Amino acid sequence: MTLLLARRVLTLTLTLFVVSVVVFAVMNVLPGDPALVVLGLDSTPEAQAALRERFGLDRPLPERYLDWIAGALRGEFGTSYTFAVPVSELIVERLPVTVPLALFATLLTVVVALVLGVVAALNHGRPGDWAVMTLSQFGVAVPAFWLAILLVLLFAVALRWLPPGGFPGWEDPVAALRALILPTVSLALVQSAILARVTRSSILEVMRLDYARTARAKGLSRRATLIRHVLPNALIPIVTIVGLQFANVVTGAIVIENVFYLPGLGRLIFQSITNRDLFTVQALVLFFAAAVVIANFLVDVAYILADPRLRKGAAA
């Protein structure tokens, strides 16, 4: 376990370093100019030059990178060109939207997928299976933003049960949760469609194995076999896909936050890239990269919990 943790910390550090160099280089190679974004197309060259100097854009690239990384190691991620406030402030104020959204969406994905997957597997070849497979085929094919628009038209415009978008803040927890329901569902349904198919095939595969047949043969019920013997072993590929899907949830949040005009990190990164707001993009990409690496670490831990053989190996 300690070894695993140490390996993951090393991976995280290396990943973040490589990502920071790549983002810095790419943002500088991309055509664009934050000074022109801020001052507009009708601004004078003198004002643009004054602003570039203020941003430090007139200095050599390696020097700017070293300055930035020195600050980052002290926990200072620079000041946003366009928002004119520290980048850390921009990120912190948007965490209360994106973090709950990503967690709720992942949770909902897993719950829906497990239920549907189990139902499909238990009814293998029968109408229940057929229904789940059709539904998930539909879910895989539908783009999340389109589903989001349909959900808004039904639940916000026609039924008036939920707000069409926006986020009122956590001062009013009920309103905040209501605001996150449609975004969570939009984000989770597509993911759970994929995961349900994985769950179904994983369970079916394990059910065909000798020990599952033995369990049935020694008199265990279908349900008991499923819960005690099949599910624990079927979980391993499911956990892998959940880990991979977490990255999809993060990128999906960029689209969903735009559709539901949520002031979250996804919308911020979209805007910052357009504005060539280097330090904001840099910090956000590092944040997302760290989140994905940490999610993969949690998947590894989950493997160990799910598979006693790995637990023994880690303990040795």
Add this chain to the structure above:
Amino acid sequence: MRLALRPLAALGTAFGLAAAPGLAAAETAVSIGMQQEPTVLDPTADATASIDAMLTANVFESLTTVSESGEILPALAESWEVSDDGLTYTFRLVENAAFHDGAVFDSSDVKFSFDRAMAEDSVNPSKDIFEPIASVEAPDPRTVAITLTKPDAFFLFSMAQGDASIVDPSDVETNATNPVGTGPYRFASWTRGDRLVLEAVEGHRDAAPGMIPRVTFRFIGEAPAAVAALLAEEIDAFPGMPAPETLEQFKADPRFDVVVGTTEGEIILAMNNARPPFDDVRVRRAISHALDRQAIIDGAYYGYGEPIGSFFPPHHAAYVDLTGMYPHDPEAAKALLAEAGAEDLEVTLRLPHFPYARRSGEIIQQQLAEAGIDAKIENVEWGFWIGEVYKNKNYDMTIIAHTSPNDMGNFARGPDYFYGYVDPDFTALWDRIRTEPNPERLTELLQQGQRHLAEQAVHGFLFQLPKLGVYDAGLSGYWASAPVLFAPLKDLRWEG
């Protein structure tokens, strides 16, 4: 769909599931949708149009202001005198103005604000409007005397803009996040990416009965989300609807008024005049002949928008209709191209993300094909457009709206500007235009300018960007058109 689901909605209400209706707050508050979200709240530091749209003339005031019809009106200056040579403006300031933090407004604030905008390290987005100013003097607390180096026909208009907002010296560092001005609304709160809230200032000299006490701007970037927010009555107005195809459903709905006005945005098919074959006026004229403006407006903007034949807004008093100069005629276009030796032209058309550009682009591609021009479309994101097309001037053709008022001077900006258009005759004419103190002469010169640019066919002049607004039917006192970037809130009223 909405009708079919009504019974279900009633069911939801019966079970207490419905959201609290916005009607209760209608009398004391209004919620306005904005497509573009601001990054800072200081109009003197950032050109983002939504900053002006929300704050200028509401939170911040300038010496003058502009009415919806374009007339110059008093603001922080109650009156002014202009010397006979047009070089000295003496402004008499209002007596009873104060900043929202309690600081008294006087002539020293004006001098400070202008000196700051004119300074060498100034990052004012419209620094050029201060360029004619030689000096700003404040002989007494209620008088400001501004001396110009040369007459400026647009000076009083320029002084009305958000870039010329009067700020208090103690607030300049914090205005980006906590704007403090002298206007009829004060800044209350801002959640970046979500909403901005303003509150009416009690006892303000412009305060009037019925003024709405609380105004909330909500930032909604996507067109489908804007439609849903209006239909769900989450917001009361969307003054700049991004998608013209959505207007029909609001026209049919008695809860809403759909208001179509004009803007200062000329949409052009810009050609890189520095790059062959666009350096040949015959090629540019051929392209003008190839364009069918009405088909572009109908196809790309659902018929909203007025065709233009030069670079000037049709609602302006000095406008001349030059749309007939190059009638739609693919054969005439082909003949001109043959004459210029530019047959079988292959060009690229780089389109920024704006709906008007992407949609017009596809229609224009077809129209150019009819004239034998093969235009390849490249869709580019905004940052790329700014860097490659605008800054590096690396493009053949593009489509863009120029939204500033009085911006014919773009054609006098020479080889460094992305037009690549160098025309000493027009530059001389523009110098005369902007220094012409006599209004009648100014009108004549502006008309001469329009004709000149049309004759040179510098770009394909397409149409004037319309202002498409959707408002709650109970709301009044808003501007249908946008003669400037700002829009005052103080006349907004709930009826009934």
